Every structure is written in C-alpha cells, then in structure tokens.
Amino acid sequence: MNFQSSDGRLFDPLDRKRIQQGHSPSFINTIFVQNHFNPLLRGYSLGATLAREFPFAIDGMSRRERCAGAIVMNSTRASTPGFAGVLVLVSAITSAAGSTAQAQWTCISLHPSGEVSSQANGGSGGQQIGSVQVGPTVGHYRASLWNGSAGAWVNLHPPGTVYSLGYGAEGNHQVGEVYTDGLPRAALWTGTAASWVNLHPPGPSNSSALAIGGNQQVGRTYAGGYNAALWSGSAASYVNLNPPPNPSTGYAHSSEAFGVNGGQQVGYVIADGGIRSASLWSGSAASWVNLHPPGSNSSIALGIGGGQQVGRISPSPSSPDHASLWRGSAASWVDLHPANSTNSTASAAAGGMQVGYADVGGRRRASLWTGTAASWVDLSAFRPAGIGTCQANAIWIAGGVTYVAGRGFNSIEFRDEALLWSQKAPCKGDLNGDGFVDDSDFLFFVVAYNVLDCTDPAMPAGCPSDLNGDSFVDDADFSVFVVAYNALICP
Numbered sequence: 001m002n003f004q005s006s007d008g009r010l011f012d013p014l015d016r017k018r019i020q021q022g023h024s025p026s027f028i029n030t031i032f033v034q035n036h037f038n039p040l041l042r043g044y045s046l047g048a049t050l051a052r053e054f055p056f057a058i059d060g061m062s063r064r065e066r067c068a069g070a071i072v073m074n075s076t077r078a079s080t081p082g083f084a085g086v087l088v089l090v091s092a093i094t095s096a097a098g099s100t101a102q103a104q105w106t107c108i109s110l111h112p113s114g115e116v117s118s119q120a121n122g123g124s125g126g127q128q129i130g131s132v133q134v135g136p137t138v139g140h141y142r143a144s145l146w147n148g149s150a151g152a153w154v155n156l157h158p159p160g161t162v163y164s165l166g167y168g169a170e171g172n173h174q175v176g177e178v179y180t181d182g183l184p185r186a187a188l189w190t191g192t193a194a195s196w197v198n199l200h201p202p203g204p205s206n207s208s209a210l211a212i213g214g215n216q217q218v219g220r221t222y223a224g225g226y227n228a229a230l231w232s233g234s235a236a237s238y239v240n241l242n243p244p245p246n247p248s249t250g251y252a253h254s255s256e257a258f259g260v261n262g263g264q265q266v267g268y269v270i271a272d273g274g275i276r277s278a279s280l281w282s283g284s285a286a287s288w289v290n291l292h293p294p295g296s297n298s299s300i301a302l303g304i305g306g307g308q309q310v311g312r313i314s315p316s317p318s319s320p321d322h323a324s325l326w327r328g329s330a331a332s333w334v335d336l337h338p339a340n341s342t343n344s345t346a347s348a349a350a351g352g353m354q355v356g357y358a359d360v361g362g363r364r365r366a367s368l369w370t371g372t373a374a375s376w377v378d379l380s381a382f383r384p385a386g387i388g389t390c391q392a393n394a395i396w397i398a399g400g401v402t403y404v405a406g407r408g409f410n411s412i413e414f415r416d417e418a419l420l421w422s423q424k425a426p427c428k429g430d431l432n433g434d435g436f437v438d439d440s441d442f443l444f445f446v447v448a449y450n451v452l453d454c455t456d457p458a459m460p461a462g463c464p465s466d467l468n469g470d471s472f473v474d475d476a477d478f479s480v481f482v483v484a485y486n487a488l489i490c491p
Contacts, residue, residue: 104423106422107419107421108419109387109408110419111150115134116140117416117417118130119131119416119417121168121393122169126398127146127148127169127174128145128148129167129168130146130166131176132418138163143157144156145166145191155193156189156192158178158194167208167209167219168210168217168394170213174191175217175219177219178196184208186198186207186217187199198235199234206222207220207229209229211257212260213262213304216230217230217231217233218231218265220255226254226255227241228240229257241285242254242285255268255279258300258302261305264280266309268299268300275297275298277299278290278291278313289328289329293313295315296315301326302346303354305349305350305395306352308325310324310326310356311323312345323335323358324336325369325371338358342360347394351402352371355367355379355406358378364391365391366380366404371461372461383408384408384419387411387417388411390419392404393405393406393407394406401422403422404420407419427484427490428467429484430484431444431465436489438485441485445473448466452472453471454471454473
C-alpha cells in the first residue's frame with residue numbers, strides 16, 4: 001500500500017520481511033524535521049484517520065508538546081483497525097539508531113563507620129554478605145551481613161574463633177568460612193553469629209563454602225589437593241565433586257566450585273595436561289561437564305544463574321583474561337571482553353545479565369553485560385564520590401529491583417569499601433529508565449520497531465521494546481507504548 005502526502009510525495013512502507021511474518025510494514029526512511037506533532041499530520045492525508053482513530057494519542061502528544069516525531073498510521077488494515085506501522089520521524093531517529101537505552105543505577109557504600117575495610121561478595125532479597133576488617137591484621141576480618149545500608153551491618157563472626165569471611169547468601173542463609181585454628185572451616189549462618197553451622201566434613205584438613213543456591217552450598221575441601229565440594233546444610237551432607245582420575249592416563253584432577261543455582265554447580269577442574277578448565281556439575285562427580293573452549297590456555301567458571309555460566313578464559317599464555325559466558329557446553333562459549341579493555345572477568349549472572357569487571361583506561365571498572373561484549377555497561381560511572389577502582393561480585397533480582405554487590409577503593413580514605421548498586425525495574429515504555437515515558441524513549445522504540453524480530457542481531461540487547469513479550473516489536477507493542485506515553489510519569 002502506498003501513502004501520498006498533500007504535496008504529492010509518495011511513500012512506500014512495504015517491508016518484505018515484516019509482511020511475510022504477518023506484521024505491519026516498517027518505518028519509512030524519509031525524514032521530516034518538524035516542531036510539533038499536529039502540524040505534521042495536517043500535511044498528510046492519513047492525519048485525519050489517525051485523529052479519528054487515536055485522538056488520545058494526538059491530544060497527549062500535542063498537550064505536552066512531544067516533538068520527537070510524527071506517527072502516521074494506516075487504520076484501514078484488513079481485519080484490524082488501527083496501527084499499520086508507518087512512522088514519519090524527525091532526524092534525531094538516525095542518531096539514535098546505534099544507541100542502547102541504559103536505565104539509571106544508584107550506588108551506595110555499605111562500609112561501617114570507623115572500620116578498616118570492607119567488601120560485599122553476594123546477596124539475596126534485601127541482604128548483602130561479605131566481610132569487614134575491624135582491626136589492623138588479617139585476624140580482624142569478620143564475616144558480615146548488611147540489610148541495604150552501612151548502618152544495618154551485622155557481625156556474623158562466631159565468638160571464640162580467629163577470623164571469618166562471608167561469600168554468599170540465599171534467602172535467610174549465608175555461607176563463608178570460619179578460621180577456628182588457623183585453617184578455614186566451611187560455614188553456614190542464618191543471620192546471626194550464634195547461628196553458625198560448621199559444614200567441615202571429616203577427613204579434609206580444611207574447607208570453605210563459597211556460594212549458596214536453593215538448599216545447596218558449594219566450595220572446596222583440601223586433602224592433598226583441592227576438591228570441589230557440595231553440601232545441603234550439614235557436614236554429613238558433603239559430596240566430593242572432584243572427577244576421579246582419568247582411567248586411561250591415571251591423571252589425578254583437582255577442582256573448586258564457586259557458584260550454584262538450580263541444582264547445578266560451576267567452578268574449575270585441573271584436567272589432563274594440567275589445563276585449568278571451566279566446569280559444570282549437576283550434583284555429582286560423574287556429572288562433570290568440561291566447559292573449556294578448545295584452543296584456549298585456561299578457563300574458570302565463577303558464577304551461574306538463569307541457565308548461564310560465567311567466568312573468564314585466557315586465550316593464550318601471554319594474553320589477558322577475557323570475561324566469558326556459557327550456556328551448558330564448551331561450544332556455547334561467548335567472549336564478553338570489551339573491545340577497549342585490557343583485562344576482564346565475569347563473576348555472576350542473573351536475569352540474562354552478567355557482572356564482573358573490566359580494566360579500561362588504566363582503571364578497574366565494575367561491569368555489566370547482557371550477553372555480548374558490545375552490551376558492556378560501565379557500572380563505575382555510578383560509583384560514590386571518592387571511589388576509584390571497583391568491581392562487581394554478585395547480581396540478583398528481588399521485588400522488581402536488580403542488585404549488584406561488590407567493592408571499590410576509596411582513594412580519599414585509602415581503603416576498600418563494600419558497594420551496593422541497585423536499579424529499579426522501569427515501567428513499560430520507560431526504555432531509558434529515567435522514570436518517564438517520553439520522547440527519549442520513543443527514539444529507542446523506533447529503532448527496535450524497525451528491526452522487528454527480537455532474535456535479530458541488530459535488536460538492542462534484551463529486546464526491551466517488546467512490551468507484550470511476543471518476541472517482536474510491532475504495532476501491538478506500540479499500542480502499549482502510547483498508553484504509557486500519555487501517562488508520562490511511571491507509576
């Protein structure tokens with residue numbers, strides 16, 4: 001179908017891919033620079049149709065003088081009145097085409113007043129887990145729990161022990177290690193120092209619990225070498241995940257586990273030839289899956305969430321580490337290393353997001369990805385005053401809020417400080433996360449609408465403009481967007 005303006009210009013909005021898939025034609029490429037919505041519509045024969053079919057949209061845009069562009073609709077589409085998908089846009093659209101919407105993050109320091117140093121290593125719900133140094137030596141480290149602020153610090157250190165460190169949290173449980181006699185013991189807490197449960201099994205000389213997921217805890221034991229370890233709440237539940245020696249070569253492996261989620265565990269195994277290899281288990285040594293990308297020098301998996309495993313690889317002995325993503329196999333490996341980075345690592349994953357750090361411009365920066373190297377977001381841009389280098393250690397989602405825990409170096413106070421980033425889930429249509437649905441969001445929506453298919457590599461990461469969740473950005477999504485745009489302010 002062609003559309004003709006009052007001055008005779010002809011537009012052909014047909015797009016073969018969209019039509020074949022049963023969707024509306026894509027945006028036409030002709031760009032018009034106009035100041036207001038209604039004046040542009042008055043120049044085109046479809047303006048009256050849009051005004052008749054969607055007066056609320058025009059009224060809302062005109063009232064608030066939304067000038068990003070004009071949306072011209074074919075309301076005569078067979079069987080479905082309304083949007084047919086022809087949009088006439090201002091020139092700002094072209095400059096937005098390569099942009100990625102980035103919702104705003106907030107970042108606070110959890111460092112307790114008067115203490116020497118601190119760091120956050122994990123979290124769940126409204127809690128964060130890590131360690132606080134309360135004196136000048138290593139023996140002054142204390143496993144620590146926060147509830148969203150520096151003033152809500154809880155010291156988990158069991159009385160009568162030497163020192164302790166906290167690593168992970170899930171629900172009301174926390175894990176870490178407690179040094180009772182100079183050697184670590186895997187530890188489990190439920191929110192207080194008095195709740196400490198010693199997970200150390202008979203036999204090994206020492207043990208550490210490094211992560212928790214569901215009712216499982218993972219880490220390592222040491223008995224002449226490290227063995228990846230799995231617990232389910234007690235010392236008696238200990239399972240050795242270390243693969244048995246290779247029956248052909250007799251090579252004895254060693255291993256550690258760093259993450260657990262959904263009944264699966266991740267870490268590394270020193271495989272045949274001494275190659276440190278990112279590894280995945282499903283509750284037993286026999287379930288071991290080698291994630292090591294062929295041809296790489298070494299690899300390690302540090303976190304798991306939402307069917308994704310993350311960590312790092314070293315492509316060659318002389319190359320820097322590259323943040324890495326897997327989905328259950330070596331063949332699924334994705335290189336997350338940002339193009340401008342000299343070194344990177346991914347530490348945790350949740351909700352299709354990955355966090356860790358990247359060294360960029362001579363400074364370590366807390367980092368977030370959404371599945372590709374190009375999706376890299378510099379979380380250090382939101383760090384508190386005084387914080388220089390920083391890194392992200394954990395990510396989780398609770399109550400519509402995404403949380404990231406980590407640490408940063410305060411160059412004024414000369415100390416490490418536990419940090420907590422948070423980002424409230426934007427309302428539908430708020431594609432840049434600023435709490436409003438306005439012209440800036442419309443620019444992002446237009447880019448996605450022109451791509452159409454959420455699986456298209458050109459689609460912005462996460463397909464945030466797919467407002468109805470059908471894996472396409474089309475007229476149905478625009479109808480949702482218009483309602484949010486008219487409301488302007490997110491609820």
